[in-house]
Amino acid sequence: MKIQDITPAAGSAKKSKRIGRGMGSGHGKTSTKGHKGQKARSGHGKGPGFEGGQTPLQRRLPKRGFSNCPFKVEYAVLNLSDLDKLEGVDVITPEILIERGIIKNVKFGIKILGKGSVNRPVTIEAHAFSASAVEKIKAAGGKAEVI
Numbered sequence: 001m002k003i004q005d006i007t008p009a010a011g012s013a014k015k016s017k018r019i020g021r022g023m024g025s026g027h028g029k030t031s032t033k034g035h036k037g038q039k040a041r042s043g044h045g046k047g048p049g050f051e052g053g054q055t056p057l058q059r060r061l062p063k064r065g066f067s068n069c070p071f072k073v074e075y076a077v078l079n080l081s082d083l084d085k086l087e088g089v090d091v092i093t094p095e096i097l098i099e100r101g102i103i104k105n106v107k108f109g110i111k112i113l114g115k116g117s118v119n120r121p122v123t124i125e126a127h128a129f130s131a132s133a134v135e136k137i138k139a140a141g142g143k144a145e146v147i
Contacts, residue, residue, distance in 0.1 A: 017032070019032055073108045073109075074107050074108055075107060075108060075109050075110060075111035075127065075128060076103045076105060076106055076107050076109070076110050076111070077110075077111050077113060078097070078102065078103065078110060078111070078112055078113065078126075079112075079113050079114070079115035080112065080113070080114060080115060080116040080117060080133055080136055080137070081115055081116025081117070082102060083102075083116075083118065083122070084116060084117065084118060084119060086100065086102070089122070090121075090123065091125070092122055092123070092124045092125065093125045094110050094125070094126070094147075097110065108127070109126070109127025109128060109147070110126040110127050110128075111126065111127065111128040111129070111130070112124060112126045112128070112129045112130065112133045112137075112144070113130045113132075114130050114131075114132030114133040114135070117136055118136055118137055118140040118142060119140065120140060120141075120142075121140055121141035121142045122137070122140070122142040122143075123142060123145060124137060124142065124143070124144055124145065125145045125147050126144070126145075126146070127146065127147050129144045129146065
C-alpha cells in the first residue's frame, strides 16, 4: 500500500467548487454570481441587522436601564465559610488571603458575606461587610474591622 493509493470512502469527500477558472470549468465568467446587482459586487450584502430599509429592531426597541460603568465598585467577595478554612490565624487581612491563595485579585476591595459561620474569635479586616457577616463574627467573639 502506498500513500497515493489511499482514497476516502465513497461519498464522504466532495470536490470544492473552483470559481472563476475559465468557461470550461462551468463556473467561469460571472463566477456563479449572476449578472450585475448588489450581490454580484465585491463586499456585497448588508449587515445582519439590516431589514431592507425598515428601521431595524435594535433601533425600534427603547433603551432601558442605567449603567454606572465608569464608577462601578466591584468587590472581591468572600463568605465566612471560606474564612473558616484559615486555621491558626487570629487576624485575617487581605495580604494573608492573597498569600494563602484564597483570593487572586483584590479589585476595589474585599467584601465579607454571611454565608457559613465562624467557630472561633477572629479579627477580620476587609473593605466591606454584610450585616449578617458582622452579626455572626461578633456572635463568635470576633471583630469586623473596616479598612
